[in-house]
């Protein structure tokens with residue numbers, strides 16, 4: 440479904456980003472995966488994805504740094520020739536009830552999740568506008584649509600991603616560039632691993648499908664959005680939450 444396409448996936452060496460990277464490679468895409476610090480996960484990902492026979496490049500850096508976004512996009516363009524898909528996936532949480540939340544914790548979550556996505560969106564769209572084609576997928580969260588106690592910083596960043604997605608889709612649609620967002624619910628990754636079993640089973644009670652999602656559940660929708668199957672879909676936020684938010 441993505442044969443010959445070239446993609447950047449931020450945070451592509453663990454969790455949801457890693458699953459998206461694997462599914463994209465399986466479907467014929469070359470990928471440039473960005474990560475921040477986990478060298479072991481980066482090496483393992485590069486080794487494991489080699490079996491699909493597409494190009495897998497890895498770049499270490501902080502998405503909260505605008506220059507890193509420019510560097511990553513320039514590298515993808517130089518090495519692959521085009522940049523067809525951007526998945527803005529890198530994200531962090533720094534949860535605390537509001538009265539205990541330090542402004543540094545607010546800022547760092549906004550810097551990574553919202554500003555980081557903006558830097559990559561801006562750098563990638565520069566290339567895509569010249570190509571007159573492109574596809575951008577931003578990772579939001581149902582927390583950005585519904586809110587959650589202890590996550591005002593995270594909710595603000597992910598709600599910002601939804602607004603940014605709709606605005607960018609309006610700016611870029613005439614240039615044949617689609618921009619959509621994915622809002623996962625409760626997905627089994629390192630990010631949610633810190634919850635204990637009783638917290639997890641409480642969460643499962645409010646999920647209509649009665650289970651946490653897997654990174655592959657999210658990757659399948661990312662593949663749909665990245666492919667021509669969704670050719671007339673733009674500016675949307677698709678919830679992947681097993682019915683948790685209804």
Ligand code: NDP
Pocket residue numbers: 449450451452453454455456473474475476477478480500501502503527528529530531551578579580581622623624625626627628629630631
């Ligand atoms: P993980 O914590 O498992 O992985 C996050 C990835 O992002 C890692 O590869 C990490 O790099 C990278 N990353 C984090 N910060 C930076 C940074 N500043 N610069 C570059 N890379 C960075 O997260 P998930 O897979 O769980 O989440 C992926 C996305 O999905 C996030 O945006 C998250 O907010 C969103 N989401 C997740 C949900 C869930 O239940 N898991 C629910 C809703 C949304 P490194 O490996 O080097 O640490």
